[in-house]
Amino acid sequence: MGAGEGGGSEVGDMSEADDVAAGDFSSWVVGMQETIRSGHDSDVPCDGCTACCTSSQFIHIDPDETDTLSRIPEELLFPAPRLPRGHVLLGYDERGHCPMLVDNQCSIYEHRPRTCRTYECRIFPAAGLDADDDDKVLIARQARRWRFTFPTRSDRDRHDAVRAAATFLDEHSDLLPDGGAPTTVTQRALLAIDVHDVFLRRDEETDRTTVVDPDPVAVRVEMVRRRGPRDAT
Ligand code: SF4
Structure with a gap:
């Protein structure tokens, strides 16, 4: 997330134009897979x-993020639903702002959660999706500016392949591994990229690629491979 040093311009001031x-798309998407x-x-x-810090987002923090956890007051954290003990969420205030955002800058920027470090609103235009939640208007507006x-x-x-994957994940969620189906637009965009x-x-002869409609089993296998044996059920 982008509330680092040099913050100042409000998304609300930005024009969609x-x-x-x-x-370049290939460079970006390969780097995003790595992320x-x-x-x-x-x-x-x-x-x-600072759109992503002011859009009513719950920030997931893993138990191993001890440095981050030590910087956030305990009363701002609560257990993450459906996740093992130790996984917590950082909420937001009545304006939808992260409580760690102070004077339009992240007050723990060097120690911010992994969720914030890996967040990328380019995932939405990449996957042909809109951050369509009413609370995510600022993110959607910013995401639409990327070219x-x-x-x-x-x-x-x-x-084309990322977009095809996003459509597939929407239409074939019943074929995905248990617990593997994305439940939010953000998760769908990330999974499509992955x-x-x-x-x-x-x-092999021409070294040219084409976009194909894969066997759903191949997608399921790839998801299991990416996410590890816990999903191999
Ligand atoms: S922890 Fe920092 S980067 Fe993350 S949402 Fe809050 S203000 Fe933004």
């Missing part, structure tokens, strides 16, 4: 935008 360069799989920081040019570039055929193919390679086929 103000396009923001999102980078999803490793939990490393995402590199988002937020430029002072990817597609200098190669591969950029286009990957973009598994989109299954929707691409490379011709």
Whole structure:
């Protein structure tokens, strides 16, 4: 999330006509897969935008994030529903603002939760989805400003594959592993990015890729492989 140093411009001041360069699609999506799989920081040019810190979001914090947990008053945290003991959520105030946002900047930026470090609103245009919750108007507005570039055929193919994956996940949630079906637009966008390679086929002779409609079993297998043996039921 983007409430780092240099914050200041309010999303509400932004015009939707103000396009923001999102980078070449292939480079971005491969980097985003790495972020999803490793939990490393995402590199988002937020430029002072705090939409994700002011949009009534519950911030999940893992038990191993001890440094982060030590910076947040206990009374602001509560157990995360349906997750094992130790997983907690950081809520928001009556304005929908994260309580750690002070003077439009994250007061624990260097120690912010992993959820914030990996958050990326480019996932929405990448997957052809809108952050459509009423509370997420600012995020949706910011997300619509991103403009990817597609200098190669591969950029286009990957973009089409991510969108195809997002549609598939919406239409075939019953075929996904137990507990694997996304329940929010954000989860669907992230999962589509993570598994989109299954929707691409490379011709060995020409080395060209095409977007394909995969066997649902192949998608399920890829999800299980990505998420580990706990989902192999
Ligand atoms: S902890 Fe709160 S203020 Fe800091 S980046 Fe996360 S959501 Fe924003």
